[in-house]
Amino acid sequence: MAWHSERSPRIAFLGTGAQGASIGADFALAGLDVTFIEQWPEHVTAIRERGITVNLPSRTINARVPALHLCQVAEIRQPFDIVFLVVKAYDTKWCCQLIEPCLAPDGFVVGLQNGMTHEDIADVVGRERTIGAVIEIASNMFTPGMTNRQNDPETSWFALGAVDPAMQPRVEAVAELLRNSGTVEVTDDIRSAKWMKLVVNAAELIPSAIIDLPLADAARAPGMLDIMRAAGYEAMQAALADGATITPIIGMPPVTTNHPDRYVDQIFEEVLKTFSQPDTLTTSLQDWRKGRRAEIREVNGFVVETLKRFGQSAPINQRVVEVALAIENGELQAHPSNIELLTAAT
Structure with a gap:
């Protein structure tokens, strides 16, 4: 990478919602060359006028960052050395297709996302230019130009690993940049690390949304913790069937149990x-x-499809998918009473 010795890297954050904006703000305040690329027009306008404001548990920060609309990507002339992709998993491929012409030949796309998106990224930009990542930060955004991050850098956690093993020695340089925003571990087995994150995501993300409650309240709702854990157990079965190794993530100590359910x-x-x-x-x-x-x-659908490939079923995750799609299709409302619909699968 030329930027190691000659200049600072050119960095883009493609997707500057709650997570991307807060991490990008840390980079900007560290003096790095950062550009935001965003699809929400009002958000771009707000950042241009007032900068990006991040409300943290301990303080509020504001950073001035150049912000581009998606439609301005075609105007970019100088390539980026690193693109942090912080969009929904289902937006991965088209976003990579959009940004690939703006990526340096020896650059990286780093997928700070849920799901097993590293393979989708690699399909577009090449395995040698793909870094898989795990992210653990709680945040939300409802107002343009302002994100609410519920973890200070001291309790924010990331893992990074190259998809192409030959590129692994270069990952540490990217990790050093990301340490401006939290603890970063470099792993030789990013695939397993991403599976472990998907395991916990299967247990928490959609199940708690189905009953329209904050995560902590959902876990305390009668019968719900058993459902969430069961979704995670199935996800762990899928991970192991797919060849993943039980790997410590989010700063946990080395694995102290070989029992998959207990580790979930x-x-x-x-x-x-x-x-x-x-x-x-x-x-x-x-x-x-x-x-x-x-x-x-x-997430949950990926668990179902993975186990199906190995001749196994995932009844809890299948039920989560069915109920969630019914909510998105307008056939059902997210509500605590939906616990009964999920329990029917146990």
Whole structure:
């Protein structure tokens, strides 16, 4: 990478919602060369006029960052060395197709996303230019130009790993940049790390959204914790069937149990304890309250399809998918009474 010795890297954040904007603001305040690329017009306008404001638990920060509309990507002349992709999993491929002409030949796209998106990124930009990532931050955004991040950098966590093993020695340089926003671990097995995150996402994101409650309240609702854990257990079965290794994530200590279900419990407990506030809404519930679709097929649906490939079933995740799609299709409303619909699958 030329920027190691000659200049600072040119960095883009493609997708500057709650997560991307807060991380990008940390980069800007660290003096890095950062550009925001965003699809929400009012958000771009607000950033241009007032900068990006991030409300953290301990303080509020504001950063001035160049912000481009998606329609301005074709105007970019100088390529980016690193593109942090922080969009919904279902938007991965088209966003990579959009930005690939603006990526340096030896640059990277880093997928700071839920789901197994590293393969989708690699399909577009090449395995040698893809870094898989795991992100654990709770945040929300409802006002243009302002994000509410519920984790200070001290309790924000990331993992990075190259998709092409030959590129792994270069990952540390990217990790050093990302450490402006939290703890970063570099792993040789990013695929397993991303599976472990999908396991906990399957348990928390859509199930809690279905009953229209913050994550902590959902976990306390009668019968709901068992349902959420069961979704996670099935996801772990899918991960292991797909060749993943039980791997510690989100700063947890090395694996202390070989029992897959117990490890699911440990991950879920850590998320509730360290990475959630009493009012934390999962990204899926935020999506629904904004009238947007959630990552149903990319998380719980991925579990169902993976186990199906191996001749196994995932009845809890299948039921989660069915109920969630009924909500998105307007046939049902997100409500605590939906616990009964999920229980029917157990």
